[in-house]
Amino acid sequence: MKKLLRIDSSPRKNSSISRQLADVLQEKIENLGNHTTVSRDVYYDDLIKLGNEDSVTAYFTPVNQQTEIQREAITASNTLATEFADADTYLFAVPMYNFGVTAGLKAYIDLIARAGISFKYTENGPEGLLKGKKAYVIITTGGTKLGTEVDYVSGYMTTFLNFVGITDIEFINSDQVMVNAEKILSDAKEEINELIIK
Ligand SMILES: Cc1cc2nc3c(=O)[nH]c(=O)nc-3n(C[C@H](O)[C@H](O)[C@H](O)COP(=O)(O)O)c2cc1C
Numbered sequence: 328m329k330k331l332l333r334i335d336s337s338p339r340k341n342s343s344i345s346r347q348l349a350d351v352l353q354e355k356i357e358n359l360g361n362h363t364t365v366s367r368d369v370y371y372d373d374l375i376k377l378g379n380e381d382s383v384t385a386y387f388t389p390v391n392q393q394t395e396i397q398r399e400a401i402t403a404s405n406t407l408a409t410e411f412a413d414a415d416t417y418l419f420a421v422p423m424y425n426f427g428v429t430a431g432l433k434a435y436i437d438l439i440a441r442a443g444i445s446f447k448y449t450e451n452g453p454e455g456l457l458k459g460k461k462a463y464v465i466i467t468t469g470g471t472k473l474g475t476e477v478d479y480v481s482g483y484m485t486t487f488l489n490f491v492g493i494t495d496i497e498f499i500n501s502d503q504v505m506v507n508a509e510k511i512l513s514d515a516k517e518e519i520n521e522l523i524i525k
Pocket of ligand 1 (some may be wrong): 337338339342343344345346421422423424425426427467468469470471472479504
């Protein structure tokens, strides 16, 4: 069985468009019958509190030289980063907030982009370790058109995923939902239905 890791990042639980679309795509992937799903709700996991002086120092300290306090401080990041690295398929539900990703998703990415787990340093610079995996990225915006120069979500997600070695990325854009929510939602659902998923 392959592992599907679903990452939600909207603070809205009931009326979230990114979550609704991710539900449709998750169901489609699960219907293949070859994936088990693990979910992370990164806006609600209070991840920002997991970063501190000790955890960040531990990122750059070899395990056998870490203090007990540093080892403890880095435990949650280890768990999240290992879970991320273990997945085969990713489903990101990404609302645009003030032209970027939400604080919860940024905090999550800061915890999972870890040398030795998701990338490594080489003589030629950093190299992603998560090769041969697939990511689906659903992006929702209220009024901003994706692909314009104020879109700091699409490029950021591409850069981060490429950085950790994930280059097979499928974007499902659901932008400018405030213009015509119903049509944009149904178009995005249609796009998901037409995706060929293996
Ligand atoms: C705090 C906040 C900031 C937002 N910033 C933007 C923005 O910069 N550009 C935009 O197009 N929409 C923005 N929106 C609208 C959201 O992107 C839109 O409501 C989207 O559907 C949110 O995703 P969700 O439906 O999954 O919660 C913002 C909404 C909130 C609450």
